[in-house]
Amino acid sequence: MVEEYPRNLTELEANYGTEEACRTYLARLRWPEGFRCPRCGSEKAWPVCGRWECGNCGCQTSVTAGTIFQDTHTPLPVWFRAMWWVTTQKNGASALGLQRVLGLKSYETAWTWLHKLRRAMVRPGRDLLIGRVEVDEAYVGGEEEGLPGRLNLKKALIVVAAQQDGPGIGRIRMRQIIDASAESLVPFVQDSVEVGSIIHTDGWRGYSSLASKGYDHEVTVVSRRKKTASELLPRVHLVISLLKRWLMGTHQGAVSQKHLDYYLDEFTFRFNRRRSKSRGKLFFRLAQQAMAVAPVPYDRIVHPNRVNAKVKAQPVVAT
Numbered sequence: 001m002v003e004e005y006p007r008n009l010t011e012l013e014a015n016y017g018t019e020e021a022c023r024t025y026l027a028r029l030r031w032p033e034g035f036r037c038p039r040c041g042s043e044k045a046w047p048v049c050g051r052w053e054c055g056n057c058g059c060q061t062s063v064t065a066g067t068i069f070q071d072t073h074t075p076l077p078v079w080f081r082a083m084w085w086v087t088t089q090k091n092g093a094s095a096l097g098l099q100r101v102l103g104l105k106s107y108e109t110a111w112t113w114l115h116k117l118r119r120a121m122v123r124p125g126r127d128l129l130i131g132r133v134e135v136d137e138a139y140v141g142g143e144e145e146g147l148p149g150r151l152n153l154k155k156a157l158i159v160v161a162a163q164q165d166g167p168g169i170g171r172i173r174m175r176q177i178i179d180a181s182a183e184s185l186v187p188f189v190q191d192s193v194e195v196g197s198i199i200h201t202d203g204w205r206g207y208s209s210l211a212s213k214g215y216d217h218e219v220t221v222v223s224r225r226k227k228t229a230s231e232l233l234p235r236v237h238l239v240i241s242l243l244k245r246w247l248m249g250t251h252q253g254a255v256s257q258k259h260l261d262y263y264l265d266e267f268t269f270r271f272n273r274r275r276s277k278s279r280g281k282l283f284f285r286l287a288q289q290a291m292a293v294a295p296v297p298y299d300r301i302v303h304p305n306r307v308n309a310k311v312k313a314q315p316v317v318a319t
């Protein structure tokens with residue numbers, strides 16, 4: 001579909017100020033080829049009280065059903081303002097900031113909204129990194145050297161992949177891992193980087209099976225007295241230090257370990273779009289992905305690990 005999005009706050013308020021305008025926009029994102037009845041596949045339908053009624057079988061479909069906006073009691077224009085604010089804040093949005101700007105009654109609501117939107121920051125079936133990619137692990141949390149304050153987070157181990165783009169950094173991927181074993185590291189690489197790419201790591205044995213998995217594995221051993229890891233894998237270590245600053249700055253270190261994965265998703269979303277000239281385009285991307293990500297019950301947002309580990313968002317099945 002044509003990428004259609006507000007270019008500034010005035011356009012947002014003028015074009016997406018009503019429930020109907022927001023629904024129409026979301027419908028175009030959800031059914032770019034036109035509405036199709038999820039039950040019978042018919043393309044004949046008309047809007048009835050904010051829903052689509054199938055002209056063939058008569059069933060009604062809400063544009064927000066099966067998306068993160070399902071069952072929301074908040075008017076969609078408020079959600080749109082939230083998405084606008086989240087995507088136009090250069091360094092991201094904190095719950096307190098969102099609460100203030102939208103005049104929400106509770107901090108908890110703002111916090112929950114941000115977590116719902118973070119679920120939409122990972123596109124189901126997104127492209128893998130390719131080319132030459134640096135991979136390394138790092139601890140985040142606890143007292144951070146060179147940074148004021150401390151993260152309200154016990155030390156957590158993460159693994160980061162940063163694609164090389166000339167002298168700079170292309171796209172990135174990151175994940176929290178339980179340890180630095182091959183069982184944790186290799187699946188991350190396989191989920192993040194296309195087979196056949198060059199993976200550049202240090203000499204840690206957790207990476208030693210990469211060559212047998214179809215990667216061109218380039219190892220630089222960090223020897224004492226010589227260079228440090230951040231000099232040998234400069235891209236990945238720059239990303240890690242930017243991540244730490246962001247967690248400390250925007251979120252004031254108030255990130256708990258069980259929610260860390262979702263902050264990593266938000267950081268990745270922002271980082272990979274940092275060169276986008278139009279903030280409106282980020283809004284478009286977020287709204288589009290919000291239509292493709294299944295709803296997450298409040299309980300699972302607060303306790304993501306209770307049922308099982310992070311449950312990956314499932315794409316909405318288009319019928």
Ligand SMILES: [Zn+2]
Nearest residue numbers: 037040054057
């Ligand atoms: Zn039908």
